[in-house]
Amino acid sequence: MGVLIIALLLLSTEIYVYDLGKAVDEEKQNSFSDFILAVRLGSKHVVVGSLANVSQGGTSQTLGINLKRLSSFVGGLYQSGKCILNFTLREITPYSSGIWISWGTNGLGVSGAYANFTLQLLDRGTDVNLKYAINVTTTLSIQGTYKEMQGNSKQVNVTCNLLNEGKPALAENLTLYYKNLDDWLTPGPQNNYTIIDYGNGTYFMSFVADISSTTVEVSVHASDQREISVQANATCVGT
């Protein structure tokens, strides 16, 4: 009888220890998923920051260099196991070294970056593999119209749309230029320059200027709130 009771006690102790073990495993899973989410968010920030750098005149190698630094930083952080973050930069046209900069004359400008990642976390008895892609794109589209007034004077209207990953985004800076002879000029108060911010990534700009040529070319230089710069050029349509 005594032996039976002691055996039962030992059994209950084992069950208790097993339950504690389960709790520890659950805690480990939580820290895994938290770490993975943080690394994923960090990857996105690095891609955004690198694209901001390249769009402001930095070299196209910046993205690769920064992601290597991230990989090394993250690899040294995970102390209870091993963390390996690998990446590949998209090389499919129009991307080169993961970067796509296209500031065309057709009214569309794109600044984009794309990288694929594999994150491997190795811990005691646990092996987590995760694949994900980060795609960051800032798009600016512009349409312009003009109306001839007296002499060379023209009333020019330009509408801009700024998008982040295809969704409307607000601009941090927005500058409009127009071409007169071979010079790019910015309209000022003397040109009755007005800008309307619709608050949804759409901006309407209007000005009056003496433009001697028969075509009116405009250029908009913008940067979004992530500091990614983008430009678009267009030829205005006469109305």
Added chain:
Amino acid sequence: MFDKKGQIRMLEAFLAVLVIFSASILSIKFSPATNFESEKLLSTSGMQALMELDNNGYLGKLVDERNWTAIRENLEVLLPAGISYNVSVYDDAMNQINDFAIGNGLKGQKVVSVEYPCASQSSGCRFYLVRLQLAFAG
């Protein structure tokens, strides 16, 4: 005589079992399992607050600017009431860079530590480790 000895041994064994059994009941009642729950709650709250703050790269920006006051003010809003916390920020060489305490004075018996790797979204792309220590105050 033999029967009496046997009875005493049985009594001893019974008492021993009683002692062990009551000890295990007490240990289960005050087991760390409940602590695991509170630790989990603390670490989840901490991680969620940091991720929320870093969602658009804001945390990295504040660290870039060494704006410790803004980090504290944001965490005050994002963390649930009744949690005391302390934040330490390290650069990529693991040197602590916050020169003044960020937190509301860490108090509590059980302290949970959450480590958050933070990449700044600035064009210079800097890396930081944000260590958030949390405890239930009082």
